[in-house]
Structure formats: C-alpha cells, structure tokens
Amino acid sequence: MPGTADLTAEIAPRRPRVPAAERERMILDAAVTFFAEQGPEGQTRLLARAIGIPHSVLYRHFPSKEDLFAAVCEEMFRRRWQPEWEALPRAPGVSLEERLLRFYRQAGQVILAPEFLRLALFVGLADHPSGAVLRALMRQHVVAPLAAALGTGPAAEEAAWNLHGRVFYAGMRMAVWRGGAPRDPAQAVEAAIRGHVAGALAALPA
Amino acid sequence: MPGTADLTAEIAPRRPRVPAAERERMILDAAVTFFAEQGPEGQTRLLARAIGIPHSVLYRHFPSKEDLFAAVCEEMFRRRWQPEWEALPRAPGVSLEERLLRFYRQAGQVILAPEFLRLALFVGLADHPSGAVLRALMRQHVVAPLAAALGTGPAAEEAAWNLHGRVFYAGMRMAVWRGGAPRDPAQAVEAAIRGHVAGALAALPA
DNA sequence: GCCGTTTGTGACCATTTGGTCAACAGTTTG
DNA sequence: CAAACTGTTGACCAAATGGTCACAAACGGC
Structure with a gap:
C-alpha cells in the first residue's frame, strides 16, 4: 500500500x-x-x-x-527605542516645526505604530505592571525632550503633553477606531504637528 | 438549639x-x-x-x-446624550472660548467620564459592533457641532477633530494611565480647551 | 552507527466560564 | 386558603483555556 x-x-x-x-x-x-x-x-x-x-x-x-x-x-516599550532620537527636538540650526517633525518621523515609527498604540492602551486599561515602563518612556524620553524644545518650566511641559496628546490621538483614530479615519497616517500626524506648532507659537510667545 | x-x-x-x-x-x-x-x-x-x-x-x-x-x-453611547447640548457651541452672544467651555462642561459629564472613555476604548480595540454607534455619536453629535462653531469646510472639521482629540486625550490620561495624571480632571480639560482656542484662533484667521 | 541532547507533538489535566434548569419561596388574585 | 405568577437559588453542563508531560523524531559529536 x-x-x-x-x-x-x-x-x-x-x-x-x-x-x-x-x-x-x-x-x-x-x-x-x-x-x-x-x-x-x-x-x-x-x-x-x-x-x-x-x-x-x-x-x-x-x-x-x-x-x-x-x-x-x-x-x-524599551528595546525598540533609540536614545539618539531624544536629541532631535533640540537640533541646532533647524526651525522648531522641522525639529518636531523630524523627531516624530523617527520616533513615530515606534510610538505611533498601530501595534504600539494598541498595546499601550491594553496595558493602560488593564492596569498591567508594564504600564510603569510605558509611563516612564513617555514622560522621560518623549515628553521631556519635547518640553525642553518648547521652553522651560511647567508651561513647557504642559505644551509638550498637549502636542503629544494631539499626535497620539491622531494615531489612535487609525489604530483603534479603524472605521472612522480614512486618512493617510503620516500625513495626519504631520498636520497635527504643524497645526499645533502654529497654535503654540501664537499662544506662548516665549 | x-x-x-x-x-x-x-x-x-x-x-x-x-x-x-x-x-x-x-x-x-x-x-x-x-x-x-x-x-x-x-x-x-x-x-x-x-x-x-x-x-x-x-x-x-x-x-x-x-x-x-x-x-x-x-x-x-445613546441614552445619556442630550441633544440640546449640540446647540451650545453656536449659542449667540457668547465668545467662542466660552461656548466651547459650556459645551464640554455639559457634554463632558457624559463623554469625558472615565466610564465612557474606558468603554469607548474597549469597544474600539475589540472592534465591537457598538463601535458604529460610538463613531456616529462622535462624528454627528460632537465633532459636527464643534466644526460648525469653528468655521466651514474641511478645515473646520479638521480643527474640530483636533480640539476634541486634545480634550479626549486629557481625559484619557486620567481614565486609563491612572498613575500618570495627578491633575484635577475638569481643570485639565478646561486648560486644553483654552489652549486650543488660543492656538486655533491664531492659526485660522477666518 | 551509536548515544546524549534538543525540539516537535498530541494527549491530558484542572480550572474557569458562559449558560441552563428544576426546585423553592414570596406575592397576588380568585 | 389555593392556585397562578414571579423572583431566587445553587447545582449542573459543555466548551474553552492555561499549562504539563511522556514520547518520538531530528541533530551533533564520537
């Protein structure tokens, strides 16, 4: 057989x-x-x-x-991050808008990827132990460099959180409520940054 | 016994x-x-x-x-919403900032409550059927009225999404990543609105 | 080819979990 | 009071699920 x-x-x-x-x-x-x-x-x-x-x-x-x-x-939340990105928001000889764009073009490959956003939300919602690592990454390696580029003191940190929140939300609309965001990811993020910088500069004449 | x-x-x-x-x-x-x-x-x-x-x-x-x-x-996503809120962003005789504040002070009781935010995220992440209802609520009853108050055309809608994203994120920091947001909820939302209006007015001189 | 080690495999286990049911107990009605 | 109705209870079920294990097959050095 x-x-x-x-x-x-x-x-x-x-x-x-x-x-x-x-x-x-x-x-x-x-x-x-x-x-x-x-x-x-x-x-x-x-x-x-x-x-x-x-x-x-x-x-x-x-x-x-x-x-x-x-x-x-x-x-x-740890291995994919490249510390050199943190210098981008303060690169000398570049406009603020361009510095922020460069930062998010690099770091965004990691922290705005749908996988990252969704995992971050799952971890946050479940109050998972890894949430501490996430918060540290966000505060120390994302918001802090942004704040340093935007000014000094609590106002700058506030502005940094606002900028990041706006960008984060733009990413989230695509990674989470998929039915509702027909736009191109990179373009949406870029628009968010440009809009925010225009507003922030007007509001914070520092 | x-x-x-x-x-x-x-x-x-x-x-x-x-x-x-x-x-x-x-x-x-x-x-x-x-x-x-x-x-x-x-x-x-x-x-x-x-x-x-x-x-x-x-x-x-x-x-x-x-x-x-x-x-x-x-x-x-349906029953708690009050349709009369949708008129607030266009109330006559009130400054834009104040109109938006009033809108979010009312509607925020529902759509910025931790329960709402968390449920919305769960539904979005799981791609649950109720997500359609949520998206409809957001688009037609929140973003559309905001956009109508901010101008006309796609730019206004864009601005409305940005404003709402910023406010939403402020709420989310407290409802999801609880360890990271020591601020007073209402105050954070108010700050987000004021900041955004200041920026939006500067950026969109319509 | 032989043997110790490493890797793949499916059966198996205990617990969890959404859901059902028959019996029991207050309430209401005639 | 009795019957019909409504609400409560705990036992029970089948499927799902994280995790284990003994055994078989491939690999590598001798």
Whole structure:
C-alpha cells in the first residue's frame, strides 16, 4: 500500500526543527502583532496557530503567558527605542516645526505604530505592571525632550503633553477606531504637528 | 438549639424580592461601571457578586452576556446624550472660548467620564459592533457641532477633530494611565480647551 | 552507527466560564 | 386558603483555556 505512508505524512507533516534562539524570535515577533491585535487575553492556541506550531511549543520557550506578554512589552516599550532620537527636538540650526517633525518621523515609527498604540492602551486599561515602563518612556524620553524644545518650566511641559496628546490621538483614530479615519497616517500626524506648532507659537510667545 | 436557625439564616440569607424593572436597572447600572472597569471580558460571576446576587439572576433579565454588554453600550453611547447640548457651541452672544467651555462642561459629564472613555476604548480595540454607534455619536453629535462653531469646510472639521482629540486625550490620561495624571480632571480639560482656542484662533484667521 | 541532547507533538489535566434548569419561596388574585 | 405568577437559588453542563508531560523524531559529536 504505497498510499498509506503518504496519507500519514499529509495528516501529520512534521515541522522542521528550528534552533531555540530563532524560534524565540519567531514567537516574540508573532506575539507582538498578536497581542497588539487581541490584547493580553488573546489565547495562546491562536497565537501558536498563527505561527504554525502546537501551543505547547510556546511553553518550552516562555514559562507562562504572562512572561511572554511581559517580553512583548519589553520589546515594544524599551528595546525598540533609540536614545539618539531624544536629541532631535533640540537640533541646532533647524526651525522648531522641522525639529518636531523630524523627531516624530523617527520616533513615530515606534510610538505611533498601530501595534504600539494598541498595546499601550491594553496595558493602560488593564492596569498591567508594564504600564510603569510605558509611563516612564513617555514622560522621560518623549515628553521631556519635547518640553525642553518648547521652553522651560511647567508651561513647557504642559505644551509638550498637549502636542503629544494631539499626535497620539491622531494615531489612535487609525489604530483603534479603524472605521472612522480614512486618512493617510503620516500625513495626519504631520498636520497635527504643524497645526499645533502654529497654535503654540501664537499662544506662548516665549 | 436556638442557634441553629440563626446560623442557617446567616449562611443562606435569602435576598429580598425585587420587581423585574428595578432589578434590571440595578444590573444595568452595576454593569456600566463593571464593564467600564473590566472590559467586555469581565466575568459575569464577578459582576453578579458586585451586585450581591447569584450570576444566574443576570440571565433571567438578559439573554446573554453579549446582550448585557450591548445594553451597557446603548446606555452610554445613546441614552445619556442630550441633544440640546449640540446647540451650545453656536449659542449667540457668547465668545467662542466660552461656548466651547459650556459645551464640554455639559457634554463632558457624559463623554469625558472615565466610564465612557474606558468603554469607548474597549469597544474600539475589540472592534465591537457598538463601535458604529460610538463613531456616529462622535462624528454627528460632537465633532459636527464643534466644526460648525469653528468655521466651514474641511478645515473646520479638521480643527474640530483636533480640539476634541486634545480634550479626549486629557481625559484619557486620567481614565486609563491612572498613575500618570495627578491633575484635577475638569481643570485639565478646561486648560486644553483654552489652549486650543488660543492656538486655533491664531492659526485660522477666518 | 551509536548515544546524549534538543525540539516537535498530541494527549491530558484542572480550572474557569458562559449558560441552563428544576426546585423553592414570596406575592397576588380568585 | 389555593392556585397562578414571579423572583431566587445553587447545582449542573459543555466548551474553552492555561499549562504539563511522556514520547518520538531530528541533530551533533564520537
């Protein structure tokens, strides 16, 4: 019966072996998009199916779902950030508007990506431990540099939060309420920045 | 043994009967704060415990958890809205800033309440059917009146989205990332409006 | 080819969770 | 008082779900 062996092979096509480090990267990458989409409640079996492995493999590489989710947050809220971006808002010899645009063009690749925004919201809503990391990133590495570019004192920090809030919301309209934002992401963010700078300059003649 | 009867009563203290309409209100009110806190995944047993009833009572009044959640969204995204608010941004004889402040002081009681913001985010993130209702509320009853007050054409609508985004974000910082916003809610929103108007007036000399 | 190590696999487990139900107990009505 | 109705209760069910494990297959050094 030559057909029998083939049939068995088709039913259980043994997946090729992959070294641990590489598999961990595969899992982590898939988990980023998966948890960003489904939230922390996303089922491990679905994630595994998206990768094409039985879900028990996940537990060979990550002790628990919590740990995997924490690793995803670590990746998104810490590892992807580039400290040199923080100098952009104060680059010498460039107009304020242009400096802010450059900052968000770079940093926005990370902090305005739909995955980032959605994950940030999930973490915030669930009051997840990783929220502390997120808040630190926002305050120290985003808002603080912006504030330094906008002036000094509490007024500048206020203005920085406002700017970032406006940009963040522009991103959110696309990452969360998808049905309601037919615009081009980059363009919307750019418009938000230009509008805000025009307003801020008028309001804060410092 | 006089104690026995008392002990039984303490173990199974029969809850007083409540007419159906009243019980439904109790459940709906509790469900609003409960789902706003826990999201659509909140367990019916926990909700029931918060009310002080066995969870089977929920299913006598609502066919399923989905229906209950939909009822909560209906309550939040439709029933609580007062159409007369929509006239406030164009009240005659009042400065623009004051008109906007009045609008948000009224409408903000609903659409900037932490429960509303959190529910809106949960619905958006989960791509829940009620998201359509939410988007309609935002576009037709919030942004459209604002835009009408700010001018005409796409620029006014753009400005309206920006204003609302800024205010929304101010509310969100308190309703979602709780650790990061030590300010007084009403004051933060007011500051956001004043700042935005100052900026918008400077940028849009229409 | 042999053997220890690493990786893939599916069955299995305990708990959780949305939902159901039959029995029981106040209320109302005749 | 009895019957009909309405509301309450806890046990129960099936499916889902995070997590475990024993075993088989591939790999690598000898």
